[in-house]
Amino acid sequence: MSMFSRRSFLSVPAALAAGGAMAQFRVDITGVGATQFPIAIAPFRGEAGWTQQVSAIVRADLERSGQFRSVDAGGAALDESARPTPAEWRGRGADALAVGSVSKLADGRVDVRFRLWDTVRGQDLGGQAYAVVEADMRLVAHRIADYIYEKITGEKGVFATRIAYVTKAAQRHTLWVADSDGEAAQVALASAEPIISPAWSPGGAELAYVSFETRKPVVYSQEIATGKRRPIAAFKGSNSAPAWSPDGSQMVVVLTRDGLSQLYGLSRSGEGLKRLTNSPGIDTEPVFSADGKSIYFVSDRGGSPQIYRMPAGGGSAERITFNGSYNVSPAVSPDGRWLTFITRNGGGAFRVQLMELASGTVTTISDTRDDESPSFAPNSRLILYATRAQGRDVLMTTTLDGKIKATLLSNRGDVREPVWGPFSR
Template sequence: MLTRLVVAALFALLAIPAQAVMTIEIVGGASNRIPIAILPFGAKQAERASTEPKLDIAEVVASDLGRSGYFRLVDGKDSVSPSEPKVLSLPVWKERGADAVLMGQVLPVSDGKLEVRFWLLDAVRQTELKAMAYVSSPASLRVVAHKIADAVHEVLLGEPGSYSGRIAYILKRNSRYELQVADADSQNAVTITASPEPLISPAWSPDGRRLAYVSFEDKKPVVYVQNLADGKRIAVAKFRGSNSAPAWSPDSRKLAVTLSKDDTSQIYMLDIETGATTRFTHGGALDTEPLFSPDGRWLFFTSNRGGTPQIYKASLIDGSASRVTFEGGYNVSPALSPDGKTLAFVHRRDARFHVAVMDLASGQMQVLTDTVHDESPSFAPNGRQILYATLVNGRGVLATVSVDGKIRQRLSQSGDLREPTWGH
């Protein structure tokens, strides 16, 4: 935990803040939202004197929970922040319609660090549901706020939230391409790399420390791997022809990539350390968009070997391949839920491109979106939401949809947003 905060703090120091701010629009929501009151987090005088820009933790938590579609916010902004739970009158909050109340305190500890304590209370049964504390540097309070939202989500809904994750995406503005990383609420965006030539296919290493992506700065696609901590990058696949579609192995040591060095686009395994490649697919069809299953046993990919582009999976043990998608003539861009049980992909229906999901055990498929130019689906760390890119009025925006299709959000910004991927 502490390591992650330290890494995040280091990262924040090195990164260049991006200027544009995204806006979030919620489209739809759960039918039964949990009413929750989030009270201002009290702070001792010492913290008030801090030189860091003040962060309203309650505001960030409320924003996370409010836009998730699972919660209804009961206005708690105007209330004074209680110093401890026992001075809080839960019946009053129950009266105001809250089923749950979140309150907290920020206290200075040694080395200029802050301790954030919070209590989640059940206003109906008048009990304490959770009490916890995080210690962080003042610069990482936003991370703490997202983690509190995760904890509240998990206690009240029985499954983890995904508010503290990070997303990577490509922003195109003024004919410049930027690979950016941001918090899951699209705040705190930093530019990792920028180029006048296109950037596509960012992919997080499973340990969250590196990003692989494809850059066209050499007048052809080349695969790069870049450290987030120091910004150092290397061209890991720059063979004759095109190099693209990087996908990390679960141990972060290999990339599956699409290369055209020997034949038309085929999938290869690339050892990042040595640069050695091993060809994985064979035959004259197009094979691309590789993806490791989380257990490392399967490689999912897109191929037109059956005449139309469809998703296949091949065993990483014996190489045998089988077709996964059958419905329709165009199923591409596979993404897997963290438990490996659900496949998300782009499905074409009536010349429109939608995000769809398939339960891999039953083969049952469901189209989730009504947008028509969907691309690049990617699961949230909790497996409950899918992030993707689409076009709205001809402009690229990011959107999320819950795996049941009921809750949708859109993130937009000046410029074109595309190729999003959720870090784990």
């Protein structure tokens, strides 16, 4: 838990429960990127009778990435076996075309097939076929979007990855695990007491978090697949802000066992406790660098909350942020190039910042006033954060240049502390 959090979020489990798979978010996409690849996603043959419209999910994923612009496919009745006329689709302004089909197999499963075409060169860019239960149709759509994203951009897509976030509705706090677009959410934990600071393990198999169920903050780690959990840090005083090392073998937590909040290292099993900082101020919100050699954290040792960096095993700390008197919530991109964090400007607005670590150049990439908890997508191309829009707490994604944003509006109450999971599934 951050001592510098802009929100007081104190009020976690008892139970693992299955969440509904109904649509829980509405996605509004705003902005236009400098260069967006024009692609047509034709309605998949046979998808109309299913609850999940595969082509619509693929289209929404690609648009949300900021790298693609949808071209109207009209009423084109094409499936993966058709050979489209490239000139026709170029005439519509599409440089690529995705076609496919959805059908029911004899055993009750769903057969989903698709093919991607380069309409400029007239090339078949390949396709895939899936036989899944109906509940997995959303995941298949995300994987199709990932295939398309990688074929066109040369980089891995993140649509089949997951996010975690916390909601508060009345006096009920819930930790959710969901698709990257916020849909198909499942309850990981629910409680009348607060749940804060979720953190994914590097492989995506576990989620660490802080629970107040015993009336004091304790750090737990929970297996996503089974719901089995174990306490990591339950020392005297406050236990908070868990962070995983990139190899998953170590964690850093924030403890008050010896007085003020300080950083401590320990193994993933909670053993081998070692104090890492010994400052006269409050040290909190640790996060490892992408190579695992350093830890970024927030401290007010200089008089105001700023972000510092020190060796992962402890040692002297170097101040990283210098613009403004309030910089918190650091997150490092998986490729190691970027640091995102929250700053409070002179007008009292909390906004997402992006720092290029090599140069130290900082830019503001959000235009809202109440931002918190930024987190990178595993391909380092998008940032997920919580903010306020239309009078409600919402999740938002943004491209690194801030030009294209997608607002995920939830019907589950206030949405907070999002964190994007790694490549895992």
